[in-house]
Amino acid sequence: MKELYGSPGTKSGLMLRIGQCLFAASSIGVMASATGFSTSTAFCYLIASMGLEFLWSFGLVCIEVHALKFYKDLHNQIIMSLFAVGDWVIAMLSLAAACSSAGVAILFTKDTDFCKNETSFSCNMFPISIAFAFASWFLLAVSSCIMLWLVVSI
Amino acid sequence: MKELYGSPGTKSGLMLRIGQCLFAASSIGVMASATGFSTSTAFCYLIASMGLEFLWSFGLVCIEVHALKFYKDLHNQIIMSLFAVGDWVIAMLSLAAACSSAGVAILFTKDTDFCKNETSFSCNMFPISIAFAFASWFLLAVSSCIMLWLVVSI
Numbered sequence: 669m670k671e672l673y674g675s676p677g678t679k680s681g682l683m684l685r686i687g688q689c690l691f692a693a694s695s696i697g698v699m700a701s702a703t704g705f706s707t708s709t710a711f712c713y714l715i716a717s718m719g720l721e722f723l724w725s726f727g728l729v730c731i732e733v734h735a736l737k738f739y740k741d742l743h744n745q746i747i748m749s750l751f752a753v754g755d756w757v758i759a760m761l762s763l764a765a766a767c768s769s770a771g772v773a774i775l776f777t778k779d780t781d782f783c784k785n786e787t788s789f790s791c792n793m794f795p796i797s798i799a800f801a802f803a804s805w806f807l808l809a810v811s812s813c814i815m816l817w818l819v820v821s822i
Numbered sequence: 823m824k825e826l827y828g829s830p831g832t833k834s835g836l837m838l839r840i841g842q843c844l845f846a847a848s849s850i851g852v853m854a855s856a857t858g859f860s861t862s863t864a865f866c867y868l869i870a871s872m873g874l875e876f877l878w879s880f881g882l883v884c885i886e887v888h889a890l891k892f893y894k895d896l897h898n899q900i901i902m903s904l905f906a907v908g909d910w911v912i913a914m915l916s917l918a919a920a921c922s923s924a925g926v927a928i929l930f931t932k933d934t935d936f937c938k939n940e941t942s943f944s945c946n947m948f949p950i951s952i953a954f955a956f957a958s959w960f961l962l963a964v965s966s967c968i969m970l971w972l973v974v975s976i
C-alpha cells in the first residue's frame with residue numbers, strides 16, 4: 669500500500685486528526701456559549717454532530733499516537749476500510765449539520781430582522797461556530813478522500 | 823471496465839438519471855409555487871441547486887439516450903472521470919442546499935410559531951420540496967458512487 673501524505677500512522681495523518689478535534693471542539697465551545705442556540709434544532713444538531721466528530725477524531729488521534737510510538741503499521745485492509753467508512757459517514761453528518769446551521773444563521777442575520785429585534789441572542793457567535801464546523805468538516809473530507817484512495821489502491 | 827448496474831450507457835443508468843431529473847424538477851416546482859419561499863436565502867439556494875442538478879442530469883439523459891440508440895460505448899477513462907467529478911460536485915451542492923433548507927423549515931414549523939403566525943406562508947409545501955431534493959440527491963449520490971467505482975476499477 670502506498671505511503672500517502674495524511675495516511676494513518678504518519679505525522680501528517682496525526683496533524684489532520686488533531687486539526688479535526690480542535691476545530692470540532694472550538695465549534696462546540698463557541699455554539700454552546702452563545703445565548704439562544706437552543707432555539708434552533710439545527711444549532712443543537714451541530715453540537716451533537718461536532719461532538720460525534722470530536723469523539724471519532726480523538727479516538728483516531730489515540731490510535732495514531734500509539735502507532736507512531738510503538739512503530740505499529742496501520743496499513744491493513746480491514747482497519748483502513750473501517751476508518752474509511754467511519755470517516756465518510758461522519759463527514760456527511762458534519763456537512764449536513766454545518767449547512768443546516770448556516771441556513772438558519774443566514775435567516776437570522778440577513779434575511780430577517782431577528783437579530784436586530786432579539787438583542788439577547790449571541791448572533792455574532794453563530795457564524796464563528798459554523799465556520800469552525802466547516803473547517804473541521806473540510807479536514808475530515810481530506811482524511812476521507814485519503815482513506816478511500818488507500819483502500820482502493822491496495 | 824466492468825458493466826455495473828446504473829453505469830452510463832445502460833438502461834438502469836438512464837433510469838437513475840431520469841429519476842434525478844424528475845425529483846429535481848418536482849422540488850423546484852413545489853418550492854417555486856410556495857408562497858413566501860423568497861424570505862429565506864436557503865430556499866432560493868435550493869431552487870438554484872436543484873436547477874443545476876436538473877440541467878446536469880438532463881444533459882446526461884440526452885447523452886445516455888444517444889448512446890443507447892446508436893450503441894455508443896461511454897466507458898472511456900476521460901468521459902467517466904468528467905462524469906464522476908461533475909456528479910460529486912453537484913451531489914455535494916445538492917446535499918448542502920437540502921440540509922440548509924431543512925434547517926430553516928424545521929425552524930419555521932417546529933422551533934418557532936412562525937408558521938402559525940404567518941398564515942400566508944405555504945409552510946406545508948416546504949418539507950415536500952425538501953423531501954424531493956433529498957430524493958434527488960440520494961439518486962445522484964448512487965450515480966456518484968457507481969462512477970467513482972468505475973473510474974477506480976479501470
